[in-house]
Amino acid sequence: MGDRREASSSSDSSLNTGETRGSSAPSGKEDLRVPPRHLVQKPRDDEADSSKRQRIEQLEPFSKRLFKILPRTKILERDDDYSNHYKKTSAWHKGDAYTCVGDSVSFLVTRVREKTPSIGVIFDKPELEYFRLYRELLILGRILPPHEHIVNLRDVLVTKKKVYIISEECHWTDLEKFFPTATNRSAHLIFKQLCQVVQFMHRYGVVNNYLLPRSIFFRADVVLEGVKVFNFARACYSPALATAVYDNFNFAEWLEPDEMYYASYMCSPKSDIVMLGRILMAMFQGGWDLRSPKFRTHKFDDEAHDLLKLLGPPPLQRLPGVDMTLDDILRHPWMLMEPRKP
Numbered sequence: 001m002g003d004r005r006e007a008s009s010s011s012d013s014s015l016n017t018g019e020t021r022g023s024s025a026p027s028g029k030e031d032l033r034v035p036p037r038h039l040v041q042k043p044r045d046d047e048a049d050s051s052k053r054q055r056i057e058q059l060e061p062f063s064k065r066l067f068k069i070l071p072r073t074k075i076l077e078r079d080d081d082y083s084n085h086y087k088k089t090s091a092w093h094k095g096d097a098y099t100c101v102g103d104s105v106s107f108l109v110t111r112v113r114e115k116t117p118s119i120g121v122i123f124d125k126p127e128l129e130y131f132r133l134y135r136e137l138l139i140l141g142r143i144l145p146p147h148e149h150i151v152n153l154r155d156v157l158v159t160k161k162k163v164y165i166i167s168e169e170c171h172w173t174d175l176e177k178f179f180p181t182a183t184n185r186s187a188h189l190i191f192k193q194l195c196q197v198v199q200f201m202h203r204y205g206v207v208n209n210y211l212l213p214r215s216i217f218f219r220a221d222v223v224l225e226g227v228k229v230f231n232f233a234r235a236c237y238s239p240a241l242a243t244a245v246y247d248n249f250n251f252a253e254w255l256e257p258d259e260m261y262y263a264s265y266m267c268s269p270k271s272d273i274v275m276l277g278r279i280l281m282a283m284f285q286g287g288w289d290l291r292s293p294k295f296r297t298h299k300f301d302d303e304a305h306d307l308l309k310l311l312g313p314p315p316l317q318r319l320p321g322v323d324m325t326l327d328d329i330l331r332h333p334w335m336l337m338e339p340r341k342p
Contacts, residue, residue: 062130063158068254069134069141073156082157082164098166128262133163135263136232138254139206143237145246149197151230167230175227175279176213182283184300190218191280192335193227198276199326201229202269205242209234209266211275213288238264273324277311284308303334 066073076082086098140153155166178190194216201208208215208229215231239251255263282288284295284304297305310332311324329335 062134065134066137066156066158066163069137070153070156073158076157076159079159079162081159085155085157086164086166131259131262132233135237136235137165139232139235139237142254143246143249144201144204144206147197147200149193149227149229150201151228174214174217176288178218179213179282179288180286182286182299184304187280187283187300187304188334190227191276191283192330194229194279195276195326195329195335197227197229198272199330202241202272202326203244204246205238205240206232207236207238207241207267207269207272208232209236209271211272211279213279213282216279236264236267238267240264241267241269269326270323273311273326273329274313276329277308277313280308281312301334303332303337307332307334 063073063075074085076084083101085101087101089099137153137156140150144150146152152168153165154168155164157164157166175190178186182190194211198208198211208231210231210233211229212231216227216229218227237251251260251263284297284300286294286296300308307329311329
C-alpha cells in the first residue's frame with residue numbers, strides 16, 4: 001500500500017511539474033496547451049465509485065455476493081466498528097435495539113450472525129451456514145417484493161467475523177404476548193393478516209419455515225394492525241412453487257446449480273400451514289403451550305371453532321387426511337365474514 005501511495009504521489013508531482021514546465025507562454029497570457037485544473041481532476045463521485053469497486057474486488061467471495069444483493073452493504077474493519085453507524089440502546093430476546101448515529105429513529109438488529117459457526121452446525125460444514133445467511137438476505141433483498149406485513153431490511157454491516165442485519169423500528173411486541181388477550185374479533189383480524197402474508201410469500205416461491213410467535217410481532221399501540229414477519233433464517237426458496245416473479249428475478253443468476261438443492265430442500269408450503277394451525281390453536285388456548293387442554297371456547301364463535309377443527313394440529317382435525325391450502329383457509333366463512341362477538 002505504501003508503494004502504491006508513493007507511486008501515486010510521484011505521478012501527481014510529475015503531472016504538476018509538467019504543467020509548470022509546459023507553461024512557456026509569455027507572462028500575462030493564458031497557456032491554452034494546459035487545460036484548466038478543474039478539467040484535469042476527476043469528479044469526486046467517480047473517485048469514490050472507483051475506490052468502492054476496488055474495495056469490493058478485494059473482499060472475500062461471501063461479502064462480495066452480499067454486495068451484489070444489497071449494494072448499500074457496509075464493510076467494517078472490526079466488529080466494534082458498527083458503533084460508528086449504530087448506537088446500542090437495549091437488548092432483548094429478538095436481538096439488540098440500535099439507534100442510527102445522527103438520527104433518532106430506532107432499529108432492530110434482527111440477526112447478528114457468526115460468519116464462522118461452531119463445529120456441529122449444519123452438518124459440520126461452515127460453507128452451508130454461509131449459504132443459509134446468503135439465502136436469507138437474497139430472499140429479503142431480491143426475491144420478495146416489499147410488503148406491509150414483512151419486516152423491511154434497512155441495512156447490512158459485515159465484519160471479518162459477523163454480519164449485522166438491521167431491520168425497521170422495533171417499538172413493537174410479539175405475538176406470544178397477544179395470545180392471552182385474544183378474542184374472536186382480534187384473533188380473526190391478526191390471523192387473516194398472517195394467512196395473507198404467507199400466501200404472498202408462497203406466490204413468490206418462498207416458504208418461511210419458522211412461523212413461531214416470537215418471529216411475528218406488531219405495533220403495541222395498534223394491536224390489530226401492522227403484523228410483521230421478521231425472521232427468515234430458515235426460509236427456503238423453490239422456483240417450482242413460484243407463480244409470480246419480482247423485478248425479473250432469475251434464480252440461475254444468483255444461485256449455483258448445487259446451491260439450488262439446498263435452497264429448495266424441504267421447501268413445502270405445508271410446513272407454514274401447519275404452523276398457522278398451531279398459532280390458531282394458541283389463540284384459543286391463550287398461550288403457546290400446545291400441551292394445555294384448556295380452551296377458551298366462550299371467546300370464539302362457531303365459525304372459528306370449525307376452522308380450528310379443520311386446520312388445528314392433531315387430534316383436533318376433524319378430517320385428519322384432508323390438507324387445507326391457503327386458498328381454502330382464506331375462503332373459510334370465519335375469514336370472509338365480519339366476526340361477531342360470541
